[in-house]
Structures are given as C-alpha cells and as structure tokens.
Amino acid sequence: MYKQPLILLILLLALIIPLAAQNTPQLNGTNEAGFTYRTVPDSLRTYFYNTFDFGLDYKGFSFGMKFNAGLPDYPLEQSELQEELDPGSIELAWEEIYASYTNGAYSIHSGIMEESFGSGIVFRSYENPELDLDYRVTGFRFAYDDLFRFKTLYSGYPNPDATDVLDLAYGADLEVPAFNFLTLGGSYVGMQTLLGNSYRQDDVLGARARLMLGFMDLSAETAVRDDKNKAGSIDGKALYLSGSWALGPVQFGGAYKLYDNFEYRNRLQDLPLANHHNETLADSQGSGRDERGFQAWTNVSLFDGMNLELDYAEAWDKAREKRMNDAYAGFEWQLGNTNTIISYNHIEKIEDDTNHWQKETYPAFTVSFPTRKAGVVLSGEFKTVEKTVLSTHEPHDYVDISHYEPRLQADLSIKKLSLSLALQSHWEDFSSITSSHYWPGLEVKYPILDGTDLLLFAGREAGGKVCRNGVCRYVAPFSGLRLELHTRF
C-alpha cells in the first residue's frame, strides 16, 4: 500500500529531471504544515496536519495535484466543529488532479477546474477556501480565446445529498466583440441532478451584452431555466442590469436584479447580489429563489487624496413579505503614506411571514501609517445588532433584543516580523461590560526563509472576516494555539 506514493514520487522525478535540462520548465507548489491545540473539550484537542500541492508548467503543458494529510477544513459554524473533528475523518490522499495544454488561442483541460460563464448567473464553478466553499467540477474543457471567446465543458460533481454519486454539468459559452465598444455573449448549461431515485434535468439558456464608451459602462444579462423532473417542469428566469458613469472626479452607478426560481440545487452559480455587503435578501432562502432589488452608488474623488463613497440598496420578494436594505458610507483620506478610512455600515432584513427582523449597524475605522521603524495599522468597529426573537417567557410572543459587538485591532510590522493583536467582545448592554465574554487573539508571522512563513496564533477569535498582518481571510471560531509553517516554491 505504501508503494503507491513511492511510485508517484519516481514518476514525478522522471518528469522533472528531463525538464530541468530544458530552458523554462516551471515547478511550483505549496506545503502547509500545522499543529493545533484547541482549548475546547472534545475528542480531538491536539493534532497535526499537512497539505502539499504542486503544479508543473512547460511549453503550454500544465499538470498538478494535491496531497492532503489531515482533517477536513474547519467549518465556519461552531455547531459543526464537533462532528468534523472526529479522528475518523482524517484524510490521506492525492486529490485535485488536473492536466491542461495550451497552444496559442486553444486550450484543453481535464481534471478539477474553476470556470465562469458571464457574470456567474448561468454557471460558475469555484472554490473559496476562506469561506470553506468548494463548488469545483471535474471534467473536460475546451476553449478558444482570440478573435472571440468560446468554451465548452463536460463535467461531474458530487451530488449534494449523496457525495458518492456524481451528477452532471455540461455547457458552452460564446462571447463575441461586435464592435470595439460592444460585446455580445450567450451560454447554455445542462445539469442532471439525482433527486431521490430519479434525475432532474435543468436546461439554462443565457444571453448578455456589454457596452463600453469610455465614460460609461453598461451591461445586461438574462437567462431562462427549464427545470424538469417527474412531477413536471418549472420555468425560472434571471435578469441583471448594471451600469456606471464617470464624470470627472464623480462616478455613479446602479444595478437591478430579478431572480425567480433561479436557485440551482448544486450551487454551480454565483448570482450578483447588487448591494455593498453582498448580502442575500433573507438568511432563510437562497437568492435565486425569489428576489428583486436595486442598488445605487456614487464615488467622489475630493481634493488632497480624499474620497467619498456612498452606496444604498434595497431588495424584496414577489409578495414583499421579505425585504432588506443595505447602506454604506465611507470616507477615505490618503495623506502621504498614511491612509485613513472611516465608514458606516447598515444591513436590515425583515421577514413578515416568520416575524423575523434583524438590523446590524456599525461604524468602523482603519488607520494605516509607517513610523520610522515599523508599519502600523489600527482598526476597529462597534457593531450594534438588534433583532426580534421568540420570547423565552411567552411561547408565541416575540420580543426585540439587542447586543453590541465591539472589536479593536492593532497590527505592527517591524522589519520582517508581523504582529497582530485583536480584542473582540459581546456586550448584552453597557452595564455588563465587565462580565461579558472577551476574545483576545495574537498572531505572529515571521518569514524564516524565502517563501517560508511561520505563523503562530494564540488566543480566541469569534470567527468571520479578519484582515491581519496585511492579509484578509475568513476564519472559523477558534480557541487555543495554532502553529503553522507555510512554504511556497
């Protein structure tokens, strides 16, 4: 059994060594090794993991694969952690294999892939490691990209309910420049998804146009869906319009969306949400099911490196039982090497049918400046969350509650050493400040070699999007100590 990796290594060497004699072979890859100690009591408090991946490029030919020795990624939801951290879930396998060949405008690809048709309404297969999302497909793709763009693919992907069953997705996309200022495109995607004991056939047709006139950029995309199964056929439709205009230092733009029965079961799409915070209409349903909305924004370049951005969006469903509004106001000032951003954020969601209401508002700031010996970034936000929930005293009564989520962070980079110290809390009210939960966390990053970073995190973090030590990512809730060694070659 252990001969398999040995054979793979020999094959790899056989491939690499002859290539080394050539002019420009490229071998790149990463190795991520980690040790984690979690203070949360469960079956697996301490463990190691390692992932190694490489890609080989030579004269248009590419090949790559990844070896994963460890647990599945942390889920972002705390409630899923216990199950995911079962020692039986440890993976030890070569995965994510691909090979491709490019010759001028033509390319063929086989294996795991990411792909987009248009803006992602009709088809998008992608991975977002920060959000722990993996909607990549495995299959074949042919593409031509020169006078016009054409691509066609035939692929499989794990069924959402039974991961040992492969569903099918296939389609083609064509984009043609009609004039210098106008581009037209069209897409077709067919999907076969196993649902119960029968397959559901989805056929989607899309068309799009983009007009670019220097000061103005307009785009329109529409699609229709014929979703067939034993019970019959359901029609769906999607429309997304967007535009922007630049008038000297002032830019303004807008967008309109309409999605009706356009939510794929397999998630192989990425619908534009037409609001600043990329929020869905309601947390209880996907965007494609029933959603309409508009967005309007402006961006004004003031004097002395000052910039003002305003953004407002609303969304609703057909019956107007679900509604949401989203607003953002940001002021940025770049003075020499000092950058200051002050912003106000607002997201409100209402669901009349379930008596749900939630509003989040938060002012935030970020100041970034260099000192004589260090680079400094200070940031913070003060989130106020208000919502309606079922009363714990009266079974059918609803009550309004609120809490605060303050967060402060300081990042320091001294030569090659980067430090980030953050403190986050959850206050029920101002009188409970001293008795509230606090999440202090420290991350230290140091490049011990060229292309090799050592990262140490100690403390607690509530999870979500964090930007620290110059990099932004989404993190899962965590408490404990994590030591990681990231190598790139």
Place this chain on the structure above:
Amino acid sequence: MKKYLLLISLIVVAIGLLANEMPQFRLPNEAGKNVNLEDILGKGPVIVDFWADYCQPCKQAMPAFTELQKKYETLTVVLVSLDAPKSQARAKSYIKSKAYDFITLYDPDKTLAKKLNVSEPPHTFILSPEGKIVFEHKGYTAGTEKEYEAQIRSVLGLKDHEDCDGSGNCGDCDGDHDHDHGEGQVHKDTLKSESQEKENHKPCTNNH
C-alpha cells in the same frame, strides 16, 4: 525510510535546477482585451500584484505603487484582480475612481494565481524585464513598499539606499537625495543615465 529521504532530496535538487520565471498567461483587461506575458515584459521591472476589491491592505498598497511608478519610469505595475465576475464592476470602478495608471487584469478562475501559488491577496511579485521572478511577498503593511523599492533598484542595477530593505529609513534617504538632485526627480533622471546615478549616489545615514 532512506528511500524516501533520497527521493525527497532529489526532488529538492530538481526544483533548484528549475527556472523561477513568470509563467505564460493570457488574461482580459478592463476592456475585455487579452493581455499576454510578452505584452508587459521588456520595458523594465514589473510589479505583478494580486488583489481583490474586498481586500483593504491591497488598496493601501496602490498609492505606494503609484509613487514607485513616478520614481522609476520604466517600472510597469500590473494589478491582477481575483474578484468573482459579479464583483468585477466594483473593482473596475475603484481603479477608475483613483485614476491609477496600472495595467489591470482579471483572473476570476485563478488560472494565473494557481500557477503562482496565490491564495490570499495581496500577493506581490517583482519581475526582471526578462520575466524572472526576483521577489515575492504576501500581504501589505505600510513600509513594505521600501522593500519593493530595494528590489526594483536591484533589478535596475542601481546602488542600494542604506536601509532600503524595509527597516524604515529608506524614505528619509530618498528625501535627501531628492534634495541633492532637485525636484524629487533623482530616480527618473538617473534611470536615463545609470552611471550618473552611481556617481552621484551618496551614502544614506540615520543622521540625515
């Protein structure tokens, strides 16, 4: 076990033999026109910076790139957006609102990013005019641009400013030399005449 160690050693040696060059690519710019690697090479050093609209440190790096472009006229800055297709309009508007003079490319399916092991923006590469990757850096904090400048100077064969390695004194040194040569044009002028730069260069010290 010995077999594994031997094989791993051989792989490491083989990797060392391979060239560290920018891989070929073909990506659309903001107007949808394709840009190839050859289109950005040959003029001078190149900064290739992977960014995304949601990434604040990425945006903080952009004014520094502009400053470097002003100082070194042969420098080309290429921004590669990792934004999803649905977010590209916002990324384009941001670049337009700041009037940045960069080459902006879009790689939503990470075809180039994967070849360069880019997973989280910002991730910056500095290339020689021939396309060799001479420097790579992940993340951006204020002051990182001094490291970039030192690398660009090295590519151009210019003498290092003392402490231009990110320790924080490079800016002061630059300031002094700007005064020496007038109007802050020292680098542009000397790029046209490298030998003159080498002659005129004075050592920077912390006492400036």
